[in-house]
Amino acid sequence: MLNLPKDFKDKYRDLLGDEQAEKMFSAMDENSKKAFRVNTLKNKTPISYSLDNPVPEIDHAYYGEISGEDSEWVSGYVYSQDPAAMFPAAISTVKTGEKVLDLCAAPGGKTTALGEQLKNKGLLVANEISVSRARILRENVERWGISNALVTNETPENLAEAFPDFFDVILVDAPCSGEGMFRKNPEAIDYWSQTYVLTCAQRQKMILNEAVKMLRPGGRLIYSTCTFAPEEDEKIVDWLTKEYDFSILDSHIKDDRISTGRSDWGNDNPDLVKTLRFWPQDGVGEGQFAAILQKPGKVEEATKKKRKNKKNKRDTLRLTKNEQELVGQVIDKFKLPEELVDWRKKALVSNDHVFVPAIEFTGKTKLHILNNGVELGVLKKKRFEPGHQLAEVLGQVKQERVIDLADDKEYQDYLHGETIRVKSDLRGFVLVSYKNMIFSFGKIAGNQVLKNFYPKGLRK
Numbered sequence: 453m454l455n456l457p458k459d460f461k462d463k464y465r466d467l468l469g470d471e472q473a474e475k476m477f478s479a480m481d482e483n484s485k486k487a488f489r490v491n492t493l494k495n496k497t498p499i500s501y502s503l504d505n506p507v508p509e510i511d512h513a514y515y516g517e518i519s520g521e522d523s524e525w526v527s528g529y530v531y532s533q534d535p536a537a538m539f540p541a542a543i544s545t546v547k548t549g550e551k552v553l554d555l556c557a558a559p560g561g562k563t564t565a566l567g568e569q570l571k572n573k574g575l576l577v578a579n580e581i582s583v584s585r586a587r588i589l590r591e592n593v594e595r596w597g598i599s600n601a602l603v604t605n606e607t608p609e610n611l612a613e614a615f616p617d618f619f620d621v622i623l624v625d626a627p628c629s630g631e632g633m634f635r636k637n638p639e640a641i642d643y644w645s646q647t648y649v650l651t652c653a654q655r656q657k658m659i660l661n662e663a664v665k666m667l668r669p670g671g672r673l674i675y676s677t678c679t680f681a682p683e684e685d686e687k688i689v690d691w692l693t694k695e696y697d698f699s700i701l702d703s704h705i706k707d708d709r710i711s712t713g714r715s716d717w718g719n720d721n722p723d724l725v726k727t728l729r730f731w732p733q734d735g736v737g738e739g740q741f742a743a744i745l746q747k748p749g750k751v752e753e754a755t756k757k758k759r760k761n762k763k764n765k766r767d768t769l770r771l772t773k774n775e776q777e778l779v780g781q782v783i784d785k786f787k788l789p790e791e792l793v794d795w796r797k798k799a800l801v802s803n804d805h806v807f808v809p810a811i812e813f814t815g816k817t818k819l820h821i822l823n824n825g826v827e828l829g830v831l832k833k834k835r836f837e838p839g840h841q842l843a844e845v846l847g848q849v850k851q852e853r854v855i856d857l858a859d860d861k862e863y864q865d866y867l868h869g870e871t872i873r874v875k876s877d878l879r880g881f882v883l884v885s886y887k888n889m890i891f892s893f894g895k896i897a898g899n900q901v902l903k904n905f906y907p908k909g910l911r912k
């Protein structure tokens with residue numbers, strides 16, 4: 453049984469009334485709901501989990517538990533996520549080609565969903581302030597096969613300097629007091645106090661002040677938390693409407709199991725009923741709050757700025773003909789997804805790393821970048837070695853140069869970094885899959901040995 457603080461219980465008895473509050477407390481003693489999303493970017497391959505119990509209102513999402521050891525997870529076919537946490541990205545209705553920022557993005561649950569909605573067109577900036585978490589974010593973006601992401605490890609302030617009035621959509625999945633996660637992570641209860649709730653609300657406003665600067669006029673802001681606290685939910689949304697003249701948009705989610713925000717918890721702002729609330733007693737998932745808002749102003753104002761920026765495009769760091777040839781000898785043997793077909797025109801080289809950028813900066817950027825677009829690989833003396841991210845991105849398309857590992861033993865051996873004996877006429881770089889899910893590069897020499905190119909940092 454969860455040891456909920458007395459002040460917490462008293463607060464929710466006051467807000468909800470005794471009967472509803474007791475329902476909430478007893479639901480918090482039940483097991484948390486587990487679910488996963490299936491990646492629509494990857495080439496369609498049957499997965500081994502049951503798809504019988506879909507999460508309401510979310511496409512390609514199902515209740516069920518998956519493990520980080522499963523081949524489906526390793527190759528980026530599934531992502532484990534709290535079902536309620538799937539809603540902020542789902543209500544963003546991101547359109548292919550838009551410029552999207554996920555400001556508080558790690559570990560990447562919502563980033564991967566936004567990437568799917570963009571279908572690798574447009575730009576996805578995924579930012580995380582903590583360096584260790586940003587590395588995990590990068591790995592998840594890579595595994596998911598997203599090719600149009602800029603992954604950064606920055607403060608919201610530094611990002612706002614680089615991207616004024618720039619994004620069509622910004623998701624702020626804010627750091628919060630985490631009340632909605634108490635039954636999943638009971639340790640979070642130790643941090644709870646009403647003072648902590650108010651500190652979080654202050655921090656949320658500071659993050660949002662920066663997000664507002666980066667949103668183009670008319671752009672959409674998705675604000676979400678995993679807490680029940682009105683100070684961090686309805687009151688913050690109401691503040692955005694007063695401070696910045698944002699309007700609250702309808703999420704278009706209509707399901708009896710999903711509650712709405714409360715006007716009376718946000719200075720009687722009537723539009724707060726358009727926001728979403730997830731309570732454990734409603735049975736969808738963990739606690740979550742989500743709102744979609746719009747910045748005032750017209751789209752044209754942002755388009756003008758975009759045109760101005762285009763003039764300054766730099767074309768230094770392009771590949772030489774010779775370098776293009778080395779890269780082409782390897783990657784032209786694979787079927788490239790649409791966004792990489794004209795890689796010769798787009799690719800840049802930096803410290804021998806060849807990449808197709810998600811965004812080109814006009815000067816030397818001060819931003820701390822972990823990944824920009826797709827790393828094609830590394831130029832070594834007179835040869836080119838393809839990078840791991842490229843293997844994950846090539847997994848979008850049905851490929852022919854593939855070695856499908858024969859059984860679980862071979863798969864585990866490969867994950868450990870071992871070489872594998874294969875019977876194949878293929879020579880040189882090949883993609884490596886298990887159960888037809890591509891997860892790595894490998895290289896076959898004349899002696900029918902598959903050399904291991906699974907990155908050392910990911911080996912088990």
Ligand SMILES: C[S@@+](CC[C@H](N)C(=O)[O-])C[C@H]1O[C@@H](n2cnc3c(N)ncnc32)[C@H](O)[C@@H]1O
Pocket residue numbers: 537555556557558559560561562563580581582585607608625626627628655659
């Ligand atoms: C709720 S989590 C994000 C979860 C993520 N969106 C997902 O779906 O996987 C909030 C994130 O905000 C980050 N954060 C903490 N303080 C921050 C700040 N001052 N500015 C921006 N992000 C911050 C945390 O490191 C954390 O990764």
